[in-house]
Amino acid sequence: MDQPSHISVILDLSPSQWHLSSLPQNPYPLSLKSFLAQVLAFLNLHIASKHENTLAIFGAFPGKSVMLYSSTDPASDSSDSGSPNIYRPFEIVDSRVVTRIEEELESIDDSQEEAPIGLVGALTKALCYINRIKHPTPSTQSNGTTVEDPATLPDPRILILSVSPDLSTSYIPIMNSIFSAQKLKIIIDVCKIYGPDTVFLEQAAHLTGGSYVYLERRDALLQHLVMSHLPSPALRKLMAVPTQDKIDFRAACFCHKNIVDVGFVCSVCLSIFCRPVAVCTTCRTKFPMSTLRRLDAYLPRAAKQANGTAKTSAPPTPTATGLPSTPR
Ligand SMILES: [Zn+2]
Numbered sequence: 001m002d003q004p005s006h007i008s009v010i011l012d013l014s015p016s017q018w019h020l021s022s023l024p025q026n027p028y029p030l031s032l033k034s035f036l037a038q039v040l041a042f043l044n045l046h047i048a049s050k051h052e053n054t055l056a057i058f059g060a061f062p063g064k065s066v067m068l069y070s071s072t073d074p075a076s077d078s079s080d081s082g083s084p085n086i087y088r089p090f091e092i093v094d095s096r097v098v099t100r101i102e103e104e105l106e107s108i109d110d111s112q113e114e115a116p117i118g119l120v121g122a123l124t125k126a127l128c129y130i131n132r133i134k135h136p137t138p139s140t141q142s143n144g145t146t147v148e149d150p151a152t153l154p155d156p157r158i159l160i161l162s163v164s165p166d167l168s169t170s171y172i173p174i175m176n177s178i179f180s181a182q183k184l185k186i187i188i189d190v191c192k193i194y195g196p197d198t199v200f201l202e203q204a205a206h207l208t209g210g211s212y213v214y215l216e217r218r219d220a221l222l223q224h225l226v227m228s229h230l231p232s233p234a235l236r237k238l239m240a241v242p243t244q245d246k247i248d249f250r251a252a253c254f255c256h257k258n259i260v261d262v263g264f265v266c267s268v269c270l271s272i273f274c275r276p277v278a279v280c281t282t283c284r285t286k287f288p289m290s291t292l293r294r295l296d297a298y299l300p301r302a303a304k305q306a307n308g309t310a311k312t313s314a315p316p317t318p319t320a321t322g323l324p325s326t327p328r
Pocket residue numbers: 253254255256257258273274275
C-alpha cells in the first residue's frame with residue numbers, strides 16, 4: 001500500500017469530438033482547454049502525492065498516437081530556466097504536454113476528413129512502456145545502482161480519458177491489448193467524458209479489474225479524477241469508488257467489423273462471424289454443408305431474438321458444433 005505507483009494516461013484528442021463537446025447546447029459543455037487544465041492539475045497531484053510516483057502521458061490523435069511526456073525520460077529533466085514560483089516537476093509536465101499537443105494539432109491537415117482516432121496505438125505504447133519499467137534491464141541503470149527489487153517497482157495502471165465513439169475495426173487489437181494488460185497485471189481505468197458509451201473500453205476495464213465511469217457531470221471532471229483515480233488500486237479496494245455495474249459484452253464480427261448481438265463462432269480458432277461461413281477466413285477450416293444449412297435456418301430467428309435481449313447480458317453465441325471436415 002505504501003508502494004510508489006505509476007500511471008499511464010491516454011488522452012483522446014480528437015479535434016472534432018472536442019469541438020462537439022464544447023458546444024453550448026450540451027448540458028455541461030467542456031472544451032479541450034478546460035479539460036487539459038483539469039487533467040494537468042490531476043497529474044500534478046499524482047506526482048506530488050509520493051516522490052517515487054512516475055507518470056507517462058500518451059496522446060491519441062486522428063490516425064496517430066504519440067508519447068507526450070514520461071517522467072523516466074532523461075530529457076524531461078532538461079533545465080531551461082523556469083518560473084521560481086512553480087514546483088519544477090509541475091512546470092515541466094505542464095509546458096511539455098501543452099506544447100506537444102499544440103504541435104500535433106497544428107500538424108493535422110484540416111482539408112481532409114478526420115482519420116480514425118489512434119487509441120489502440122496509444123494503448124499499445126502505454127503497455128510497452130509499462131512492460132519496460134516493470135522489467136528494468138541492468139543497462140538502463142546508468143547511475144550504477146543494482147537491479148531493482150521487484151517489490152520497489154511501481155504498481156502500474158492505465159487511465160484512458162475517452163471522447164470518441166467505438167471504432168469497430170479496432171475490436172481485435174483492443175482485445176489483444178486487454179490480454180497483454182491481464183498478463184502484466186495492469187489495471188485499465190476508463191473515464192468516458194463525451195459521446196456514447198464505448199463497448200470495447202467497458203470490456204477493457206471489466207476484464208482488467210479497473211473501473212469504467214461515464215462522466216455525467218462534466219463540470220466536476222477534476223473532482224471525479226481526484227476521488228476515483230488518484231488513490232492507487234490497492235487503496236481503492238478500501239474505498240467506495242463509483243463504478244458502473246452494466247457492461248456491454250458484445251463483440252465485433254471478424255468479417256465486417258460490426259458489433260453483433262448473435263455471432264457464429266469457429267469451433268477451431270474461436271473467430272466470430274455475423275453469419276455462418278463455409279470456410280473460416282482465419283484458420284481456413286471448412287465446415288460441412290449440413291452444419292451450414294442447420295445454422296442458416298437458425299439465423300433469422302436468432303436475429304429476431306437478439307433484438308429483444310437485454311443489452312447487459314452476454315450474447316448467446318451458437319457455436320458451429322459440426323466437426324470440421326479438414327482440420328489443419
Ligand atoms: Zn460480419
